[in-house]
């Protein structure tokens with residue numbers, strides 16, 4: 124009986140740990156993968172994906188995860204199931220900016236436009 128109790132409380136602790144970690148993942152830091160850059164010069168950029176978008180009052184996923192067709196942005200579609208690097212190469216092609224530039228135009232561009240959000244290197248590329 125005593126043994127059973129120990130097993131049960133262990134199971135309870137484990138399941139609450141799993142629950143807690145699933146929850147805290149919501150505002151976990153997203154490290155933007157920089158593996159595709161052959162010799163990354165900076166620490167990978169990091170931001171709290173969901174929290175960031177909430178604070179910046181961004182409602183549409185496709186402000187960042189966009190899909191274009193024949194040069195036109197598809198308003199109702201988004202590409203959050205794809206990495207930016209699946210479409211943007213290390214070099215620019217046609218009117219698609221190269222990967223590094225794509226990130227910088229997207230991230231820094233909006234921060235500059237809004238006068239809010241970091242534009243200093245170390246604020247995104249955190250050590």
Ligand code: HEC
Pocket residue numbers: 154155156157160162163164165166167168169223226227230231234241242243244245246247248
């Ligand atoms: C608003 C956020 C932001 C700021 C500010 C920013 N970057 Fe980036 N940068 C990114 C993101 C996101 C990537 C994509 C890859 C990654 O995680 O590093 C990137 C990629 C890069 C890359 C290509 C990957 C590498 O490490 O070689 C370089 C180089 C780079 N940034 C340099 C800079 C420099 C220099 C500055 C300051 C003048 C700067 N960045 C400011 C977000 C930012």
Ligand code: HEC
Pocket residue numbers: 153155156172176181182183184185186187188203204205206207208
């Ligand atoms: C401010 C820009 C931005 C907005 C807005 C945005 N995302 Fe993202 N998201 C990113 C970046 C950058 C990555 C990393 C992509 C990469 O490494 O190529 C990412 C990654 C993801 C990933 C995959 C990986 C992971 O580790 O979480 C999912 C899923 C995702 N976003 C879903 C969404 C959804 C759903 C929305 C809208 C509710 C959204 N995103 C809005 C920038 C954004």
Ligand code: HEC
Pocket residue numbers: 187188189190191193194195202205206207208209210211218219220224225226228229
């Ligand atoms: C499904 C493919 C695809 C994915 C995924 C994708 N892009 Fe793009 N992106 C394009 C195409 C195509 C263009 C060229 C648009 C045009 O014709 O003007 C573009 C243009 C851009 C531009 C320049 C125009 C603008 O919107 O300011 C930026 C910046 C950019 N992408 C950043 C990103 C970032 C950051 C990510 C990841 C969060 C990303 N892209 C994911 C296909 C993609």
Ligand code: HEC
Pocket residue numbers: 168169170171174175178179181186187226229230231233234237239240241246247
């Ligand atoms: C559409 C506009 C927009 C885009 C795109 C955008 N940001 Fe921001 N970002 C903001 C605003 C607005 C703030 C300031 C909001 C606040 O936290 O008070 C901000 C704040 C931040 C901060 C500081 C606060 C925090 O959440 O840590 C970081 C880091 C950051 N952005 C990184 C990024 C990166 C990396 C990208 C590109 C992958 C990106 N941002 C794209 C609008 C944007």
